[in-house]
Amino acid sequence: MERPLTQHIRPHAEPLSLAEYEKAGGYRSLRKAFALTPQDIVAMVTASNLRGRGGAGFPTGMKWGLVPAVGSVPQPRYFIVNADEMEPGAFKDRLLLEGDPNQIIEGIIVSAYAVQTEKAFIFLRREYSLAGKRLNKAIAGAYEKNYLGPNILGSGFNLDIRIHSSAGRYICGEETALINALEGKRAVPRAKPPFPLACGLWGRPTIVNNVETVANIHHIVNNGPEWFKALGVGRESGTKIYGVSGRVKSPGAWELPMGTTIGELIEDHGGGMQNGYALRGMVPGGASTDFLLPKHLATPMDFDSVAKAGSRMGTGTVTVLDDRTCPVGFVHNIELFFARESCGWCTPCREGLPWIVKILHAIENGRGEQEDLSILEQQCRFLGPGNTFCAFAPGAVEPLQSVLKYFREDFERHIREKKCPWRTS
Amino acid sequence: MLTEEEIKEITTELVHAERKEAASIEALMVVQKRRGWVSDESIRDIASLLDVTPDELDGVATFFNHIYRKPVGRHVIALCDSMVCWSLGYDPLLDLLRKKLGVGFGETTQDNRFTLLPAACLGACDRAPAMLVDEELHGPVTPEMVDGILQKYK
Ligand SMILES: Cc1cc2nc3c(=O)[nH]c(=O)nc-3n(C[C@H](O)[C@H](O)[C@H](O)COP(=O)(O)O)c2cc1C
Ligand code: SF4
Numbered sequence: 001m002e003r004p005l006t007q008h009i010r011p012h013a014e015p016l017s018l019a020e021y022e023k024a025g026g027y028r029s030l031r032k033a034f035a036l037t038p039q040d041i042v043a044m045v046t047a048s049n050l051r052g053r054g055g056a057g058f059p060t061g062m063k064w065g066l067v068p069a070v071g072s073v074p075q076p077r078y079f080i081v082n083a084d085e086m087e088p089g090a091f092k093d094r095l096l097l098e099g100d101p102n103q104i105i106e107g108i109i110v111s112a113y114a115v116q117t118e119k120a121f122i123f124l125r126r127e128y129s130l131a132g133k134r135l136n137k138a139i140a141g142a143y144e145k146n147y148l149g150p151n152i153l154g155s156g157f158n159l160d161i162r163i164h165s166s167a168g169r170y171i172c173g174e175e176t177a178l179i180n181a182l183e184g185k186r187a188v189p190r191a192k193p194p195f196p197l198a199c200g201l202w203g204r205p206t207i208v209n210n211v212e213t214v215a216n217i218h219h220i221v222n223n224g225p226e227w228f229k230a231l232g233v234g235r236e237s238g239t240k241i242y243g244v245s246g247r248v249k250s251p252g253a254w255e256l257p258m259g260t261t262i263g264e265l266i267e268d269h270g271g272g273m274q275n276g277y278a279l280r281g282m283v284p285g286g287a288s289t290d291f292l293l294p295k296h297l298a299t300p301m302d303f304d305s306v307a308k309a310g311s312r313m314g315t316g317t318v319t320v321l322d323d324r325t326c327p328v329g330f331v332h333n334i335e336l337f338f339a340r341e342s343c344g345w346c347t348p349c350r351e352g353l354p355w356i357v358k359i360l361h362a363i364e365n366g367r368g369e370q371e372d373l374s375i376l377e378q379q380c381r382f383l384g385p386g387n388t389f390c391a392f393a394p395g396a397v398e399p400l401q402s403v404l405k406y407f408r409e410d411f412e413r414h415i416r417e418k419k420c421p422w423r424t425s
Numbered sequence: 426m427l428t429e430e431e432i433k434e435i436t437t438e439l440v441h442a443e444r445k446e447a448a449s450i451e452a453l454m455v456v457q458k459r460r461g462w463v464s465d466e467s468i469r470d471i472a473s474l475l476d477v478t479p480d481e482l483d484g485v486a487t488f489f490n491h492i493y494r495k496p497v498g499r500h501v502i503a504l505c506d507s508m509v510c511w512s513l514g515y516d517p518l519l520d521l522l523r524k525k526l527g528v529g530f531g532e533t534t535q536d537n538r539f540t541l542l543p544a545a546c547l548g549a550c551d552r553a554p555a556m557l558v559d560e561e562l563h564g565p566v567t568p569e570m571v572d573g574i575l576q577k578y579k
Contacts, residue, residue, distance in 0.1 A: 088507035088546035126491050127503075127547055129560040162441060167450045167489030170545055184442075184449035184475075186488040202443050245509045245550035252551045287508050287546075319550065325512045333511040337545060343488075 002231060004219040005212070005239060006255040009099030015134055018141035021102040027147060029218035033110045034155035041114035041221060048225035049237040050217075054082055054173075054210030055285070055314045057303035060217075064115050067205050068198050077117040077205040080182070081108060081214050083124040083131070084166060084173035088287035088337055090315040092241040093211040095253045097124075097131035100215075101138035105161065107214040109147060110221055112159050115207050122163045123178050135163060170341035174390055175208040176200075177343065188345040189390035212241055234259030236302040243317035244270035247277045247325075253317065259305070263297030265318055277322040281406060285314020287334045288395030290402035291321070311402070326422035327407040328414055331400055332360035338396035348382050349393035355379065356400065363411060366418040373411060376404060427470045431455055435474055445475045449485050453492050462493040490545070498533040500578040503544035503557040510546075510554040513565070518554055521568050525575065538578070 008016045008024060016024060033041060046061025067077065081104070085093045097104060104122075112120050124132055139161055142148040150158045169187055171177045176190035179201050200206025216238060220228050229237045236258045242265050243253035249271030256269070262284060266272065273279050281291045284301065290311035292299070299309045306313040321330055339353035356379050359372045380401040383393040404411065413421055427435075438451040452475060456467045463471075463486055472482040486492045504522065506515055526534050526541060533540045547562065549555040555564030556574075563574055 085548050086545055089509055089550055090546070091548045091550045094548045125548070127544075127557060127562075130562075164450075165454075167454070168491040168545075169489055181450070182447065183444070184446040184485065186484050243551065245553060246512060251553070283508075317550070319509055322512075330508070330512060333506075334508055337507050341545060 001257065003239060003255045004223075004231075005096060005103070005215050005241065006099065008103070009095065015098070015100050016102065018102055018138065018145070021100075026102055027106055027145075029106060029110055029221045030147060030153060033113055033218070033221050034153065034157065036221075038114050038116050041110065041217075044220055044225050045114065045217065048220045048228040050213065050220065050228065051236065051303055052210055053212035053216075053240070053316070054208075055087075055288075055312070057313065060209065060213055063197065063209075064207065066197050067115055067207060070116070073198055074204050076119060077115065077207070078201045079108070079112045079115060079117040079120040080175075080178065080201070080206060080208045081120065081122045081211055082173060082175065082178060082208055083122055083128065083211045084170075084178065085128070085211075085315075086125055086168075086170040086173055086341075087315055088334065089245060089283060089319040090243070090286045090317045091245070092243050092253050092315060092317055094128060094131060095241060096211055096215050097128060098134060101131070101134040102141070103215055103218075104135065104211060105138045105142050105147070107217045108161060109142075109152070109159055110218045111207075111209065111214050113155075113157050114217070117207070118158045118160065120159060120161045121182060121201075122161065123172070123182065124163055124165055125172075126165050126168055132163060132165060139163070169343070170337075171343040171390075171392060174392060177390070178208065179206060186343075188343045189392075191389070232258035232302070234300045234302050234305065236304070240301065240316050242269070242301060243315075244320065245317065246282075246320035247274045247322040248272065248320055249274055259300040259302045261297065262292070262299050262301055262318060265301065266297070266320060270318075270320075273320070273322060277324055279320055280323050280325075280327070281321045283319050283321075283399055284311050285316055285318070287319075287337060288312075288398055289314040290398045291406055292402075293406055312398070324422070326364070326420055327403055327410045328360060328364050329420065329422065331403045332357065332364050334399050335360055335396065338392070342392065342396075346389040346393075349388050349396070352379050352383050352393070353396060356397075363414045364420050366414065366420065368411070368415045370412075370415055372415070373404065373408075376400065380404070427456070427467070427474070428459075431459060432474065435471070439475075446477050446481075449475060449477070449482060450489070450492075453482075453486055457493060462496045496533070497540040498537045500538060500559055501540045501542060503542050503547070505545075505547045505549070505553070505555045505557075506543045507546035509550040513553040514567075515554050517568055518556070518566060518571070521571055525571065539575075 050060045051057040172187045177187040181187035196206040240258045245251045344350045380397040383397045385394045434455045435452045438448040442448040472479040552564030
């Protein structure tokens with residue numbers, strides 16, 4: 001099985017140096033890319049059916065094709081790599097950033113050439129300081145070899161990369177909030193339209209892509225779209241960095257064919273549940289995705305299949321809920337995160353999330369009332385799609401609406417027995 | 426007043442910034458790196474260097490988790506309190522840290538050695554429960570390991 005993204009990554013080992021990376025075939029794609037037109041590369045990426053790995057699964061080639069033509073909007077253009085990864089349960093970009101930083105830089109160069117930008121930013125969460133050190137080293141090496149800087153390898157294409165170390169807030173991962181953060185402002189989202197593709201950083205066309213998305217680009221250029229499509233086992237293309245965490249025997253992140261089932265992830269790769277624990281459910285793609293149940297284990301982890309099962313693939317990192325953890329406590333913890341990280345810009349999210357937390361806390365501590373369940377359901381609607389300024393709030397209530405549906409009896413028991421049945425004291 | 430060194434380092438950041446304001450976070454971090462935190466006076470000084478109002482800059486400073494508007498200890502412990510760490514042993518770790526340090530979240534020990542802060546998911550869910558001390562990630566952390574970890578930071 002081919003693992004293009006992690007072929008050079010060894011657990012607990014230093015990443016390949018630039019020289020080792022080159023010897024293993026790294027940076028081959030640049031000459032190939034420069035022999036093509038940027039439009040050729042966009043067409044290849046479109047043909048590959050690569051879908052963005054940042055959570056929403058937007059087709060990357062299509063996104064790149066939507067950048068307004070030079071001359072119709074102010075220039076220059078900017079390219080931003082989203083390495084914010086703050087969603088609870090997500091730890092896949094860290095693997096790529098720490099494990100093979102040279103690959104990320106190569107991916108950025110080819111992507112930036114394809115969308116014709118001369119300035120790229122890596123928006124990196126500050127806690128990923130090891131990744132930051134390694135990326136800085138990879139960037140310095142690339143400048144020395146003229147893979148970065150002016151007139152790269154005589155192609156006439158120029159590119160500079162800068163790392164912005166984020167001062168930290170989950171909302172910075174939302175692309176328009178990220179752009180505000182890069183401009184030195186409070187990281188509240190912006191109204192759309194205009195979309196960043198036309199009017200982003202400093203009012204210029206700005207393309208934002210996830211780390212894992214970018215890491216695929218030079219492989220597509222090297223091996224072609226058909227090769228990329230064949231990597232997936234279902235209808236969707238490529239490999240995917242999946243992860244499993246929670247009470248499994250061997251939590252971790254692995255590169256597997258797109259479309260690997262949730263059951264295979266938990267059983268074959270995560271080693272199954274720890275002894276004495278049974279699986280009750282899982283959030284398939286981070287804390288902002290709807291819960292699924294053991295009956296969904298045969299669902300392939302691709303964007304469309306997980307959507308059909310009633311959730312989202314999101315980041316592709318599965319977190320299991322075991323039978324000895326209280327679902328009310330679990331979702332209370334999730335909502336506490338969202339309440340704290342809400343940027344506060346719009347009312348339903350700013351006011352609704354603390355209310356949700358208060359109710360969940362009361363139920364968890366034996367002070368819940370039957371009526372609370374309807375209030376929670378109502379809040380899920382108020383914070384749902386279309387009612388808030390950005391996608392943060394709809395994501396925040398996804399786990400709640402599904403936990404209310406699937407684990408309703410657990411809520412009712414808390415209310416009836418006036419205590420949390422999982423607590424011994 | 427900002428030191429000459431601080432002004433020099435902020436000015437270097439300004440070279441890369443399309444507009445002065447774009448260097449806000451970098452500038453705040455330049456000061457925080459040296460002084461441990463960002464005081465009202467520093468906000469005013471940095472604001473005038475970046476041509477923004479002190480209120481605008483304070484709005485930025487107070488928005489982000491890693492900019493400290495209060496003094497912190499020599500080391501900052503950021504304990505991950507999100508979903509995975511929570512379900513794999515966050516509560517006992519927090520109790521233990523509270524007892525050992527004698528402080529709660531947002532507080533600094535008497536000897537100024539540690540500040541304890543909650544952290545949003547550290548992206549180390551395969552190593553839960555996890556905590557960050559300064560820039561160093563620890564995980565999975567069991568209660569038995571806590572003494573050994575704390576001892577590393579003087
Ligand atoms: C609240 C919120 C947080 C987000 N966090 C991230 C993140 O940490 N990393 C990421 O790549 N995308 C994140 N996204 C999605 C980005 O807005 C954007 O869609 C993505 O970076 C585009 O990259 P892609 O097309 O390559 O997937 C987030 C979105 C929302 C609404
Ligand atoms: S939904 Fe929440 S995070 Fe998004 S703009 Fe409104 S308050 Fe901010």
